[in-house]
Amino acid sequence: MSYFILNQLRCCRSRVNLNKRYGSAAAAVKPVRYYSDDNGTKDGNDEHAINGLKTRRHALGQAVILVQQGVEIQELPIIVRRYGQNEIVAFGSNKLPLGVAGLTHQANNENTVPTDQSTAHISSTPNSTNVVINPVTDCDTIIKLLEKCETGESILQMIASLPKHELEQDTLVFALEKILRIEPMQMLKSFEATNEQYQQLLNSFCRVCDTTILLNVLKQLQSMLFMNQSIEQICDEILMRNADGCLSVMEICEAVHRFVECQRFTGAEKFWAGLSDADKDINENNIKFVFEILPKLKVSRRMVVGILDKRIVEVFPLLRPNAVNDIMEAIKEGRIGCHTNDTLKAITRWLNVNIHAVNETHLEQIVHCLTALNYTDSDFESAIERYMKAKAMKIKSQTLVIEILKHVNTFRLLNSYILNGCSEFYIKEAANIDPGYLRDIVYPFGRLHFQPMNTSKFWETIETYLNINFNKISTAHIVDILLATVYLKLFPVNFIDRVFNRQFMHLLHSSTSMNELPMVREKLKLLDTALTLECSEYNGPLLPRQVGGNQVTIDNRIKRIINDNSDIIQLIAGDKTSYTTLQVPQQLPYCNLYTIDVLFHPPGFSLINYNKIKDRNVLVAALIHLPEYYDTSGTYLIGEQQMRIRHLRHIGLKVVSLQYTALSKLSMHRKELYEYIAEQMSQALPAIEPNK
Incomplete structure (x- = not known):
C-alpha cells in the first residue's frame, strides 16, 4: 500500500x-x-x-x-x-x-568497517591481476585504472566490483562520461536496455552526485537524445530535488535550460514550485537568469512572471546595466510584455535614476525592447529627456537616435527636448547618416506636427541630403518623407518631378509588396491632394481621380458614439434631414482620412450638389477625434489630423473638433453633452479662402 x-x-x-x-x-x-x-x-x-x-x-x-x-x-x-x-x-x-x-x-x-571490506580487489581489465587499493585514498587510483579501460564493459565491471561506500562522486562521473564518450550509439542503447551494471552505475550516479554534476552530464546528453532512459532518470532525480527544495535559484534556471534542450518540456514547467519556495533568494545577481528562462516556459510562465514582478520591485535599485539589458532581451524574446507591467515600470524607474551611468549600447537596446513591447511611461520619457539635454551633441551612435525617434513616433511623445536634441544630432552628423534611416528621422516631426528650434537649418539639411541620396532611399520611404513635410505645410516642390513620373511609379510598384501597395498608393493620393489644395506652385492634381472604390472602414467606436447620441445630434441639427453621417466629399480622395463623421447642412441637402464656392461656410463638418489622434498627453492633434482639418476647410467647409473621450464621459449626462457639442459648434473653424 x-x-x-x-x-x-x-x-x-x-x-x-x-x-x-x-x-x-x-x-x-x-x-x-x-x-x-x-x-x-x-x-x-x-x-x-x-x-x-x-x-x-x-x-x-x-x-x-x-x-x-x-x-x-x-x-x-x-x-x-x-x-x-x-x-x-x-x-x-x-x-x-x-x-x-x-x-x-x-x-x-x-x-x-568490517575486515572483509577494508580493502577492495579491482581488475583494471578482464585479464589483469587483482589490485589492492587503500579505501582512504582509492579515488585517484580508481580513476587511473579507469583511464586504462578501453571498453564500456570493463568500466562497468570495475565499478560493479567496488563496495558502495567507495563509489565517490569523481569516480562515478569519470566512469559515466568515459562510457558516453567511447561507446557507439548501439552499444549505449544496449547498456540501457539489458546491462544491469550500467543501471547500477546510473543509480549510484544519481544518488551520490550533486546537482551541478547532474546538470553537466545532462548537458552532454543533449546531443544523445537516444539515451532516453538515462536522461529520464537524471531528470527525475533533479525534479525530486526541486520538490524537496534542494536546488538553488541558479540550479533551477540551469535545469530549465537543460530540460528544454533534452526535450523534457513537461518537466521544465514544474520548476515554478522551486522558484516559488526560493523567491527570497532571487536577488540582483541572479534575477536576470530567472528572466532568461521565461521564453522556455509556456504553462508556468505567468506564475514565474508574477514571482519576478514582486522581486524586481525590491532589487531594481541594485541592478547593473548589463543585467537590465539581458532582462529586457528575455522579456522581448518571450513576448510577455503584456504580463510584465510591474517589471517594466521598475526598469523605467531604474533607467530614470541611472541614466547617467548607461552607455549608448545598453540604452539603445533598452529603448528598442520597450518599443517592441509596446510600453512607455513618464519615467522613461523623463530619462530620455534628461539624456538628450546632457548628451545630444555628444552621441556617437546614430542607431541610438533612430531608436529614440522610433519610440517617440510609436507612442506620439511630443517632447520638445527630445525632438530638438535629435534634430541637433542630425544636423551635426548628416554626412554620416545611412540613407535608410532618413525616413525614421523625418517622419516623427511631421506626424507629431513639431517644428524644431533650428527649423531652417534642419529642413535645409534634410533637403540637401534627400537630393543627394534620392536614388539610395526606397520609394515607399520617399513618399513617407514628403508626406511628413506636407503635414507641416512644407511643400517639396523640388522633388515633384522626381516622384510623379513613370519611372518612379514603376519602381514603386515593383519594389513594394502587395500587402503594402494599397497603403502606399493612398499616401501618394494624399500627397497629390495636399499639394493641389495648399501649394500654389503645384500644377495638379497629377494622379487620376478615383471613381467609386471600396467601402471606407470606420472605427466601431465612432459608429457607436454617433448611434448612442443620435438624439442629441438631431436636436442640434434641427431635424433628421439636416445632418448626415460618415460622408466623404467628392472633392477629396475616397479614403478613411477624409470621412466626415457628422455633416450638418440645410434640410434635404446632398453632397452630390455641393459647390465649394457657392456653398462656402454653409456646411459644418463635425470630426470625432479618437485618443490616438492626439499626442500622448491628449492635448495636440497629430499632423495627419491637422492636415485633414485644413483640407476640409480648403473645400469650403466649417470644421468642428469633438473629443471622443469627452463624448464618452458625457454620454450619461445628456444636458452636459448637448452643451459641450453646442459650444464646440460655436467655435467652428471657418473655411479657408481660395489661394491662401
Whole structure:
C-alpha cells in the first residue's frame, strides 16, 4: 500500500525536512551523502538495493493544482511523490521511518568497517591481476585504472566490483562520461536496455552526485537524445530535488535550460514550485537568469512572471546595466510584455535614476525592447529627456537616435527636448547618416506636427541630403518623407518631378509588396491632394481621380458614439434631414482620412450638389477625434489630423473638433453633452479662402 503526497501543497514533510522532525536521530544521517533514499540498504544486500533503486523510477507522478496569484487563478503542473506506508505512519508518531533508521545505523557504524571490506580487489581489465587499493585514498587510483579501460564493459565491471561506500562522486562521473564518450550509439542503447551494471552505475550516479554534476552530464546528453532512459532518470532525480527544495535559484534556471534542450518540456514547467519556495533568494545577481528562462516556459510562465514582478520591485535599485539589458532581451524574446507591467515600470524607474551611468549600447537596446513591447511611461520619457539635454551633441551612435525617434513616433511623445536634441544630432552628423534611416528621422516631426528650434537649418539639411541620396532611399520611404513635410505645410516642390513620373511609379510598384501597395498608393493620393489644395506652385492634381472604390472602414467606436447620441445630434441639427453621417466629399480622395463623421447642412441637402464656392461656410463638418489622434498627453492633434482639418476647410467647409473621450464621459449626462457639442459648434473653424 502506498500514498501520493503533494509536496507543494505541504500535505506532508519531505525527506529533507526529516532532520527538523526527528532531531538528533535524523542528524546522524548527515555524513551519508546520498541524495535519494534507498530504504537504508547495506552493501551486502546489493540485489535488494538495485531493486529499490529501480522502483524509484516509479516514485514520481504528476498532477495539476489550482494556484491563485492576485486575482488570477491558474492550473499548474506539480510533482507527486509516492511514500511508503511505514513512512506515512512515522510522520504521525515519534518513530523514525525505516529508511532513516537504516541510514542512522549505517552512519553510526561508518567508522567500524568490517575486515572483509577494508580493502577492495579491482581488475583494471578482464585479464589483469587483482589490485589492492587503500579505501582512504582509492579515488585517484580508481580513476587511473579507469583511464586504462578501453571498453564500456570493463568500466562497468570495475565499478560493479567496488563496495558502495567507495563509489565517490569523481569516480562515478569519470566512469559515466568515459562510457558516453567511447561507446557507439548501439552499444549505449544496449547498456540501457539489458546491462544491469550500467543501471547500477546510473543509480549510484544519481544518488551520490550533486546537482551541478547532474546538470553537466545532462548537458552532454543533449546531443544523445537516444539515451532516453538515462536522461529520464537524471531528470527525475533533479525534479525530486526541486520538490524537496534542494536546488538553488541558479540550479533551477540551469535545469530549465537543460530540460528544454533534452526535450523534457513537461518537466521544465514544474520548476515554478522551486522558484516559488526560493523567491527570497532571487536577488540582483541572479534575477536576470530567472528572466532568461521565461521564453522556455509556456504553462508556468505567468506564475514565474508574477514571482519576478514582486522581486524586481525590491532589487531594481541594485541592478547593473548589463543585467537590465539581458532582462529586457528575455522579456522581448518571450513576448510577455503584456504580463510584465510591474517589471517594466521598475526598469523605467531604474533607467530614470541611472541614466547617467548607461552607455549608448545598453540604452539603445533598452529603448528598442520597450518599443517592441509596446510600453512607455513618464519615467522613461523623463530619462530620455534628461539624456538628450546632457548628451545630444555628444552621441556617437546614430542607431541610438533612430531608436529614440522610433519610440517617440510609436507612442506620439511630443517632447520638445527630445525632438530638438535629435534634430541637433542630425544636423551635426548628416554626412554620416545611412540613407535608410532618413525616413525614421523625418517622419516623427511631421506626424507629431513639431517644428524644431533650428527649423531652417534642419529642413535645409534634410533637403540637401534627400537630393543627394534620392536614388539610395526606397520609394515607399520617399513618399513617407514628403508626406511628413506636407503635414507641416512644407511643400517639396523640388522633388515633384522626381516622384510623379513613370519611372518612379514603376519602381514603386515593383519594389513594394502587395500587402503594402494599397497603403502606399493612398499616401501618394494624399500627397497629390495636399499639394493641389495648399501649394500654389503645384500644377495638379497629377494622379487620376478615383471613381467609386471600396467601402471606407470606420472605427466601431465612432459608429457607436454617433448611434448612442443620435438624439442629441438631431436636436442640434434641427431635424433628421439636416445632418448626415460618415460622408466623404467628392472633392477629396475616397479614403478613411477624409470621412466626415457628422455633416450638418440645410434640410434635404446632398453632397452630390455641393459647390465649394457657392456653398462656402454653409456646411459644418463635425470630426470625432479618437485618443490616438492626439499626442500622448491628449492635448495636440497629430499632423495627419491637422492636415485633414485644413483640407476640409480648403473645400469650403466649417470644421468642428469633438473629443471622443469627452463624448464618452458625457454620454450619461445628456444636458452636459448637448452643451459641450453646442459650444464646440460655436467655435467652428471657418473655411479657408481660395489661394491662401
